[in-house]
């Protein structure tokens with residue numbers, strides 16, 4: 001049994017969507033960030049960083065209990081354990097890894113920085129927030145180009161789609177206000193219609 005400790009942010013939802021799509025048996029435990037539950041001793045024992053998501057697999061590597069933080073690492077673990085989301089074809093797998101990393105570093109990093117700038121930074125700056133919004137929209141424009149003529153980012157459901165979808169979904173209002181993203185929105189609607197994605201996005 002896999003236990004996922006999460007909250008409904010892009011990082012948390014990435015892990016719950018990957019688990020729901022995988023078909024692996026799992027349970028969701030909400031960690032209410034608004035109440036500071038991520039800083040309680042029992043949570044810090046699982047992740048000293050005090051951040052969601054954290055996954056605990058009672059039947060981890062070698063049958064031993066495995067505790068894992070970092071949403072990208074959880075997606076990769078779920079992919080390996082389920083045998084899904086890592087294309088067998090070498091070219092597709094390389095593309096999936098490229099866009100997975102682009103999502104993890106560029107898009108998730110910039111989106112997270114924007115959230116911090118707008119909500120938690122000690123000095124608020126509308127100009128700085130605009131700067132990072134512009135960078136984020138340009139990154140999604142690259143994904144818009146990539147999805148031209150493609151159903152999935154790496155031509156089959158992969159770690160790349162699982163990494164990118166929650167950030168796309170939560171930043172859709174920004175994208176809608178920033179231009180035309182026909183390919184991205186077609187992909188987003190297709191992802192949103194998947195039962196596993198629906199389950200994972202509504203934990």
Ligand SMILES: N[C@@H](CCC(=O)N[C@@H](CS)C(=O)NCC(=O)O)C(=O)O
Pocket residue numbers: 009010011012033038050051052053069070071072112
């Ligand atoms: N790179 C990490 C980021 C994790 C992260 O930033 N988690 C946030 C929520 S999205 C968190 O738990 N913040 C609470 C805090 O820092 O107190 C991942 O992908 O898992």
